[in-house]
Amino acid sequence: MSKFWSETVKRTEPYVPGEQLDIPNLLKLNTNENPYPPSPNVVDAIKTELERKLHLYPSPSADQLRESIGAYYNLEASNVFIGNGSDEVLAFSFMAFFESGQKIRFPAVTYSFYPVYAKLFNVPYEEIPLNRDFSIPSEAFFQSEGGVIFPNPNAPTSLYMELETIKDILDNNPDQVVIVDEAYIDFAPGSAVSLINTYDNLLVVQTMSKSRSLAGLRVGFALGNPNLIQALTRIKDSFNSYTIDRLAIAGAESAIRDIEHFKDTTHKIIKTREWITTEMKKRGFYVLPSSTNFIFISHYNYRAEILYTELKNQNILVRHFNKAGIENYLRITIGTDESMHSLLQTLDSIMLKNK
Template structure:
């Protein structure tokens, strides 16, 4: 006996990266959190929140946050829709735009939640393989003509970015919605925000989880023409963003200098870590995110992942095609990065000295 729809029985749910308890003594480089503290301005708002804010229902559209984001991004406030993390926006888009005969399309490997949400909705999904160098298979994506096409840029887990000209070409030639998921844009050299002004079928997604050091707050947002947002508003939960997140998030996004300073530190560490990994024999993809995808010199990425975990360092391992010989490593503080490189060096050296090693 089952209580669930056949598609729910048949699927496996999304598995987030391992979250050890806060008191655990580990170096956590597995879920792309920012290693630096959030904005002091945001923390001040959090500490001074009046109880009345908790007693009442929140503003259903989180207008305080929309106003702050509007100032920063230079788009009208009514072009912004806020969610409980950008994952909430992904759910709204799939819920509003797809059904069994309306396909979801995306390149692979990418963020696997796109597949999970499609399966929940009972929508067909088309996974188009990325080229070997992670350049975008534009023509195949256009040919698929999805009701929704998801492009993460920078992409996870590769860290690679899609040139805005290619996204513009997609937007012009797709009949459905183009979702540009810019969760990692705060570490990139460019963005695609201008496309929402040129195309009413484009929505750009952003989050406070990465650049703003607020993964625990769960606040993300979409930017699109109000005509596109109108359909998403119909399917969102009534009060999907709580009063605390809206107030604290507004202060965080207003403090651009704090976010930018942290992003610059992470970008500098990213370059250094890429060089150190390459010295150890890893092949590292060029990244514009706050992580690196590194191909193990021994090919045995799972063994490296497990050995690092035993030594108190968490990185991300994906047991799936094209990723099972690689590790995705979040950029930590300089001290954390140094420890990781040192331990990896020791592990690889001891593996080389084993009599059975090839």
């Protein structure tokens, strides 16, 4: 703390990202990255761009990328906002749609960045407790004062909310923005993007970090009514004109166009998820039905924190949240079949030792 710090700095409680340890042979299953590399076209497109004009500013509005993302979803460029990862898009959304005097609502167990944004921008909030099965009680989000934000599927629970339920939340917040954070949607039944032309209060946020294997490139986007996109653009153009560099624009453009690679890797991850779910159940784990690229699991006989520590000792990193209600759960990213085999093997030996 210092006399130079603003009131804003003083009230922040920064987000703590998953550990990014730089250890050789580490099996990293803690930050929900894709185990497969991005489309080879991405690498080619970046190499081409690299030889061109690195000394010139990128396009401030990334129009071509917005058109490509729009086209993928049968939307216009005016429905698309691009940001430096979905985290930046979410930060801008808090500024654009939430007020410092009006309480917003999000689930009590959810992406832990939401309360961090709320503190940074001085937005009051209510944390809505989940149902006992970890599902989101939709009615508790009706008639919110300042707006609503939740992930679908939710993290770290991995549970998907049906679009009919999302419609109910939208119908019951006609004057507030409802942000559906779809970081994991490509591993789930269906996106709320299909509702955008019906609901002018819906903002869908997605990322290229998960299903497009581009966590290292920092590209996220929001989809919604042009009126909402315009608000985000005003905030961005008052903050930083050029948020996406030339290489990221070229890479993201190429990734969104390679539908085959995307489908192939997504299907592989879903297949591995179904298999590892069965394997975990065989071992007595309770596994929530996942619609994401991770599983959220708990065991009656083994404390999650001990499993987390013992796995880490053996160079396998998973995520454990020290938070009431989920303190006996582990969130484990779906890797390749090979890495999931290693995980099972190590887990078996740990469970045997701690029996």
